[in-house]
Amino acid sequence: MSTSTGARQEPTGAGRTGARSPGRMPAAETHRRPYRPTTKRTWFLANREYRAYALREVSSVVVGFFVFNLVVGLVCLHRGLESWQWWVSLQTNPLNLTLTVLAVVMSLVHATTWFQATPKIIRIQRGTRYVADFWVVAQHYLLLAVFAAVVYFWLGGL
């Protein structure tokens, strides 16, 4: 990178620590006094992209809470019909229902953001080009649909 105008830069003696802490400069005289801005704790509200990121991270926390719920349900299933009936009726409890509705929304946020990101990790090269992102994403939606169908038919339909 070339510099045209610009502050006269004194040799810093190289190395990241040297550059980051002007207090420990080599003996040579320097007039550098860099100003170091700090990241605010609320940085993730600063723009749309950061807010979307924050929502994505929070969505997995909500999904995590529903996993607890499912673990309890699975234990109840083992304990017998009465216990399972209790767990199923617990799901209609307003508090639990609120969590569920939130979890539905958040799990969709979670899944769609994940699907959107997969082409960055899964890159399939065919000759001198890559398989279009669309097909990688579509494949993931297809797998979601397959799992939904399996559960649907396993439980004997609505």
Place this chain on the structure above:
Amino acid sequence: MTESSHGHPGAGASAADGVQPVGATAEQPEPRPRRDGAAAGPEAGGTITLQVLRYRPDREDAPYLQDFEVPWRTETSVLDALTWVKDNLEPSLTFRWSCRMAICGSCGFMLNGEPKLGCESFVRDYAPGPLRIEPLANHAVERDLVVDLEPFMASLRAVQPYVISDDRHPVPEPGNRQTPEQMVAYGQYSQCINCMLCYAACPQVGLATDFLGPAAVTLAVRYNKDSRDHGADSRLPILDNEGGIWPCTFVGACSTVCPKGVDPAAAIQQAKGATAQAWAAEFILPHRGEGR
């Protein structure tokens, strides 16, 4: 549009849309449809207030914003506007620039809080203003719009950004040739111009000061994916490190702001996958990678 016979391979970016055939008379073409700034007509112009961050370490303890009224026309870039300020209003205003065509990577600024190259951003897109111009975020400010490059340069050096050969893979005769397929495997990642916009966009660079950062990791991946290179094992300790790739949480902003479409976010996630594989390989074969 030029016929292909007129184009020559070296024409590069200037051979884009609207180029007249060689020897054509100087008949002005119709005004081209604009890609952005549609609100501004072909004759657009006026004045805009630039709010430029000033920091003079010999005079002030903290930066402040200074307003400048600047005339602009359709083709005035933000870099042109800053140059106009320097030439006409404030000779001490300090900023970096060089090529004026988005290839040297010198003139990155925060424009209204967004990392952009000054040379390829146009004042018309920010009219009527005001336009706030600040130095790249997440960097120490040396003076006005100039930031300290040294930590970034150190990160680039750290990833061994060159083709590494080893004894088991001597350079073949008649030289290190590649197929187009082999080049495509890393081609996109080699387009980086080191403008540091991705560092300004990445919150983790600001939060974890020892993070290698998007461009440096991308450069490492670029060489790891190069068929001529055998340095992945020696780059592993730099990547698989607290301050290597792991501060990344895949916010993705680095790829959004990249002026060259390099997609550092993809490179870093692929590096994570490769590192996890290397970790598993060493777990299963404990002596793998030793003695290098």
Place this chain on the structure above:
Amino acid sequence: MRRWQGRTNEPLMWALFGGGGMLAVFTMPVLIIAFGLLVPFGGFGGADGTYERMHALLTHPLVSLLVFLALGLVLWHCCHRTFHALHDLKLHPPEIVRSAIYGIAMLTPAIGYSLSLAA
């Protein structure tokens, strides 16, 4: 295994995170809608119908183990992101908090499976 300054166990943590995420996105939306909304309101034959369908298969010790492991992996994914969110909030918690967060992901399915075997 090679050692160097700054090497972490993050490759393992991240790989489990990725696996859990993959599992979560294919299964969780379906499971939440099915068992959180449809079954409680009478879908799939309600509590009695689903019990009849699922009890025999899901109470098999091996199947049950796999299901708890899968749920644990999803929980790992969630805990991993929770831990990194603390860093995003500029909190730099001590190691014990890290262990506790990932510990939740390991203990929850372990306790669940033990209780199920005991039932």
